Amino acid sequence: MHVSICIVAFHNPGDIVECLAALEELDHRDFEVVVCENGDASAYQALRQVAPSELSGGQPVQLVHAPTNPGYAGGVNRCIAASRDADAWWVLNPDARPDPGALTALLDRLTMGDVDAVGGCLYYPSGLIQAAGGRWRPRLARVESLGRDRPVDQPIERHAIESRMTFIHGAAMLVSARFVDVAGPMREDYFLYCEEVEWCVRAVKAGLRLGFAPDARILHAQGSTTGSADDIRKRPRLPIYMDERNKLLLVRDSSRADLLTALPAAILLLVLRYAPKGAWAQLRYGLQGILAALRNERGKPRSMGKAA
Known part of the structure; x- marks a missing residue:
């Protein structure tokens, strides 16, 4: 299965370089990378100077520039539009560092045929889980991160997460062609934050299904481009x-x-x-x-x- 890995950048070429280095270690080799730079011309030029045209395994790296800054959703939508021939799209934050087997585990779950999008275990450098799936609580206008603060090497039962999850965290979400065709693009009027929650809520209402791959582990240095992890x-x-x-x-x-x-x-x-x-x-x-x-x-x- 050919996957397009979609990364949205904003004045952070160092993060992109480190993320691409992690992608070079993936077990699954049939993929391409599309990076959308939402910053100005100087940001795009800085990214072009450090980003390779292809990875060491021959996977192409395509750079897209969105100088008006359409937000995270807009960047994701442009990445998908630039790689419409893919079988699936892996939306990945620039501060995410997937373990080598992460994409393989996500694809194994997707190809079981009963789900249309899959998430894995996001974990902090401390080794604790940030999220193994998400649950939207509309009456409180709050999101709940399932599995939070558990050791990432502690087994998590797939069905226990899938029975409760209502969205996949946007830092690392694999979506199928059917998901994109039925749910449509991310809503760009959200600009930043909650766009992936809305995407999943809309998709589930349309009859699509979400899955979880416990062996798909992704290191996430949360908030590197927005400062959300600060004191x-x-x-x-x-x-x-x-x-x-x-x-x-x-x-x-x-x-x-x-x-x-x-x-x-x-x-x-x-x-x-x-x-x-x-x-x-x-x-x-x-x-x-x-x-x-x-x-x-x-x-x-x-x-x-x-x-x-």
Whole structure:
């Protein structure tokens, strides 16, 4: 099965180089790589200077430039559009480092024939799991990472995850041609955060099925391009604002009646997260995101400006 590996970059050529180096070690060899640079002309030029035209195993590396920065979803959509002949697409964060057998494990699960998209185990450098699948909780406007903080080398039963998961984390998700044809592209009006949750929620409503491959392990240095992994009182505005905004937009788009509980829950959980730690600026960023969702503001936030 021929796979197109889709990576969205934004002024981070070093991450791309390290990710490509990890891809060279994959057991599955029938793939190509498409990297969409969402940064400006200087970012694209910097990427061209360090990214090879092909990997050591002969797999081609195609660079695509989206200078208007259409967001993560827009970058993914452009990668898919640039490789429509693929049998499947593996959406991969630039700060992801797949284990050699990861893609093989994902494809083994996909080719069992009863699912249309597959996720694996995302894990931190500490060896603890970030997520082995995700569960969307619309009444709280929150996502739950299944398997979180378990040792990655501790066995996880596939059916236990698949029976609860409602989305696959966008840091590493393998989608089939049927998934893309039925669900359509990622929604670009989310710009950043929750776009993969919405994609999966929409796909499941259309009758598509999600799977989990426990042996597909992907090291993830979460938040390298957005700063979301920083100390809580140092976290920048963008990831907090977008995360809170888009969770409520997802409720609004997929189950509007749940806004009655989701809105107060989102505010309460935000206060409980930041207020006890004195992260008042971060609390303000989150509240601004919630207000933007109530106004149905979408796409790139105005604070980023047209050039970002």
